[in-house]
Amino acid sequence: MEGSSGENDNFSGASPVHEHDLPDSDTDATEDLPDSDSDDAGDSEAPGRLPWTKIWRSTDPDAFPTFRASLPAHSIGKSDRVNCTIDHAFDKDYDLACVKHEMRSRRTKCTSKRCHTQPDDDGYCEGDDDAAEKCPARYRFKMCLKSGTIEVFAQGDHLMDNDGPSSPIEKKLTPAMKAFISEKLDSGAKTTAAKLFATIPAMVEASDMAGPVPERQQVVDFVKNWRRSNPKNSMAPMIEICDGHLYDQQDDTSLSGRAMIILCDTQPDAESNTNLVSHLGDGSEAFPFRVGITCLQLIRGYVSVQNREECTTLLHVDSTHSMVINGYSVFAFGYSDQSCHFMPLAYFCTSQKRKIDIGWCIRWIKRLCAEACGAVFAPRFVMTDADNAQFNACVTELPTCTVLMCWFHVTQNVWKYVRQFHVSKEETRESFEELYDLHYAPETEFESVKQRVLSKWEAIPAGSAARKLTQHIIRQWLNTHRFGRWQAYWTPKGYATTNNPLEQYHRLLKIECGEGESTPGELMKSLDAARLAYLNRYVSFTNFCTASERLVLLHRLLQRRRCLTVNRRPPVGTVAADLYLVMQSPLELTPTELKAMKSSIKSANARRKQQENMPQRGWIRHAYSLVYAVPASMAFGSL
Numbered sequence: 001m002e003g004s005s006g007e008n009d010n011f012s013g014a015s016p017v018h019e020h021d022l023p024d025s026d027t028d029a030t031e032d033l034p035d036s037d038s039d040d041a042g043d044s045e046a047p048g049r050l051p052w053t054k055i056w057r058s059t060d061p062d063a064f065p066t067f068r069a070s071l072p073a074h075s076i077g078k079s080d081r082v083n084c085t086i087d088h089a090f091d092k093d094y095d096l097a098c099v100k101h102e103m104r105s106r107r108t109k110c111t112s113k114r115c116h117t118q119p120d121d122d123g124y125c126e127g128d129d130d131a132a133e134k135c136p137a138r139y140r141f142k143m144c145l146k147s148g149t150i151e152v153f154a155q156g157d158h159l160m161d162n163d164g165p166s167s168p169i170e171k172k173l174t175p176a177m178k179a180f181i182s183e184k185l186d187s188g189a190k191t192t193a194a195k196l197f198a199t200i201p202a203m204v205e206a207s208d209m210a211g212p213v214p215e216r217q218q219v220v221d222f223v224k225n226w227r228r229s230n231p232k233n234s235m236a237p238m239i240e241i242c243d244g245h246l247y248d249q250q251d252d253t254s255l256s257g258r259a260m261i262i263l264c265d266t267q268p269d270a271e272s273n274t275n276l277v278s279h280l281g282d283g284s285e286a287f288p289f290r291v292g293i294t295c296l297q298l299i300r301g302y303v304s305v306q307n308r309e310e311c312t313t314l315l316h317v318d319s320t321h322s323m324v325i326n327g328y329s330v331f332a333f334g335y336s337d338q339s340c341h342f343m344p345l346a347y348f349c350t351s352q353k354r355k356i357d358i359g360w361c362i363r364w365i366k367r368l369c370a371e372a373c374g375a376v377f378a379p380r381f382v383m384t385d386a387d388n389a390q391f392n393a394c395v396t397e398l399p400t401c402t403v404l405m406c407w408f409h410v411t412q413n414v415w416k417y418v419r420q421f422h423v424s425k426e427e428t429r430e431s432f433e434e435l436y437d438l439h440y441a442p443e444t445e446f447e448s449v450k451q452r453v454l455s456k457w458e459a460i461p462a463g464s465a466a467r468k469l470t471q472h473i474i475r476q477w478l479n480t481h482r483f484g485r486w487q488a489y490w491t492p493k494g495y496a497t498t499n500n501p502l503e504q505y506h507r508l509l510k511i512e513c514g515e516g517e518s519t520p521g522e523l524m525k526s527l528d529a530a531r532l533a534y535l536n537r538y539v540s541f542t543n544f545c546t547a548s549e550r551l552v553l554l555h556r557l558l559q560r561r562r563c564l565t566v567n568r569r570p571p572v573g574t575v576a577a578d579l580y581l582v583m584q585s586p587l588e589l590t591p592t593e594l595k596a597m598k599s600s601i602k603s604a605n606a607r608r609k610q611q612e613n614m615p616q617r618g619w620i621r622h623a624y625s626l627v628y629a630v631p632a633s634m635a636f637g638s639l
Contacts, residue, residue, distance in 0.1 A: 069210075136155075347527045349524075
């Protein structure tokens with residue numbers, strides 16, 4: 001058959017049924033039927049009228065929606081509250097049979113498209129009801145408002161061919177589906193309309209929910225309307241978290257090292273002049289939203305490293321996105337060691353990414369170091385990407401540090417302009433070779449390498465795509481005091497020349513904080529959980545180089561293919577030498593490896609640098625570092 005009515009009226013409810021349990025749509029939006037159909041006429045057959053035939057009866061109101069869905073499409077045409085005419089004696093409910101009470105009586109009209117076939121008439125236009133033959137079939141639903149007993153009567157026959165194929169069931173969100181979606185959205189769980197839509201067919205298939213499966217857009221629209229009608233009060237829980245852990249309200253001497261500390265602006269409490277409360281902005285430029293979270297253990301861990309003369313502090317600054325529904329940025333300020341381990345200092349969420357906002361974050365870290373540890377926050381190096389706000393904030397708040405440029409962002413930017421200028425493959429290969437020569441050049445040789453590269457670039461024809469690319473590199477990455485420190489010699493030995501330690505932590509942070517965007521209050525709880533997760537990993541600062549996983553894989557590959565020859569240097573007198581000569585032979589690539597290398601500019605140049613300038617007798621390595629059978633710079637190459 002053809003699905004259910006176009007109007008949501010299920011006659012459902014527990015017995016006895018009250019009037020307010022029925023859907024309002026059936027009483028407020030009804031269509032007039034002829035007066036001859038009034039309930040005053042009862043169920044008797046008047047001359048010229050089609051008879052009413054009882055087709056269904058049940059004392060369980062919950063069974064009615066399923067039965068009604070099996071009927072051809074119809075809509076409620078009339079709904080009245082009248083004296084009950086249901087035979088309760090049939091159910092042996094003699095007490096109710098003797099008492100006058102009311103029932104809800106509803107009449108329907110057929111809305112089936114199969115019944116409303118249009119006449120084959122050239123003069124007929126869609127919407128001309130007079131030209132179309134109306135279906136005489138109707139239904140009458142009786143429901144006792146005392147017992148919930150329901151009777152269904154039918155009048156007339158449908159115009160459709162009963163032996164014909166069944167019409168498709170109308171797809172819509174049933175009340176059960178709406179309740180399921182509302183429950184998931186109201187629970188606060190991070191979900192999307194796409195995930196909810198994917199769940200409903202599985203529930204229908206498993207018979208855990210009545211079908212048919214709705215359209216995807218119907219779920220999307222329902223979720224959108226629900227969220228519009230139920231906006232999240234995102235700031236109330238945020239303010240509660242901040243007020244309970246304000247740093248300005250804490251005593252450093254008694255505060256636990258692992259306890260959460262909230263960093264934000266404060267103001268006097270309106271109810272108490274002695275207390276302070278958070279003073280959060282609304283996210284505008286004039287009143288930005290800025291808040292941070294950390295603990296004394298993270299701050300003290302950094303200060304202990306900074307105070308060690310043999311250690312070098314490299315601060316990483318960058319932001320990540322798609323974590324807050326407001327579109328705010330999340331910063332994870334931290335530092336790395338010679339093994340490229342990242343150690344967070346503090347987490348910040350800001351509505352703006354201007355110099356004053358990033359400077360505000362740095363000043364909070366400086367204040368914590370001074371007040372909690374009695375130290376000056378002064379990292380020797382800061383790694384950023386090509387962001388003017390980050391650079392300006394760092395040179396202003398940290399005047400003694402050296403601001404480095406992330407090497408990955410340099411190559412990423414150059415590759416972007418390769419595609420924009422439509423540079424040929426051969427010219428792209430040459431440009432990246434020269435860019436890598438500049439990156440890996442020793443400090444004593446950099447100027448000579450730079451002059452050689454610039455002379456070659458000057459010979460490129462003016463107006464060509466390659467000339468545009470090289471001019472962009474010169475202007476953006478060479479002749480600049482802001483973003484010109486991307487050469488390897490600027491970075492302390494063993495440390496990453498990119499922001500990769502921070503980027504990898506951003507990836508882990510999003511996993512630990514959960515997928516999707518959160519409210520600011522939910523984000524602070526997630527960041528605190530990420531902070532505790534880091535503390536329980538017991539990561540310690542390493543002041544010596546260790547081989548990266550990528551470098552170890554490359555070393556093993558070279559060993560398997562017999563590309564490494566290791567010879568111990570001869571002794572000096574009776575003293576045995578602990579130095580070895582490592583000779584690297586060319587690595588024969590398989591067809592798959594060769595294809596992968598040719599498709600990657602970085603991989604091709606990394607392999608070139610493995611043997612370039614290698615001494616005739618091989619690289620000199622200490623016995624304890626034989627794992628570095630290839631230059632340390634190759635830690636950034638790929639297989």
